[in-house]
Amino acid sequence: MVESDVRYYRRRACEEMGAARRAVTEAARERRLQLVDLYLQRLAALKEPSPFDEHDFALARGPSAAAKAKGTDPRSAFAWPGDVAMPRI
Secondary structure: OOOOHHHHHHHHHHHHHHHHHHOOOHHHHHHHHHHHHHHHHHHHHOOOOOOOOHHHHHHHOOHHHHHHHHOOOOOOOOOOOOOOOOOOO
16 A cells, blocks of 8 residues: 555644654754655645644754743743742752
8 A cells, every 4th residue: 555645744744743742952953844844835836734733843953943932931840931030949
């Protein structure tokens, strides 16, 4: 059985997006995001919708971009929007 172009491009875009999220270096992350963009262009040429939204791209670009998208402080896992940092005693 042969996989369709649409299914292949969507699967590869999702795999590369996951790899971009797990990337350790910025260069690796950018390389993976370029591949995601390539597969999304091919899906667009076939008039297929993107499987991602802006939140997915923010997550893939790293913790600071994802935090900005959510409106939280990227410096702490416990930061809430509007929280003020308290000095430690």
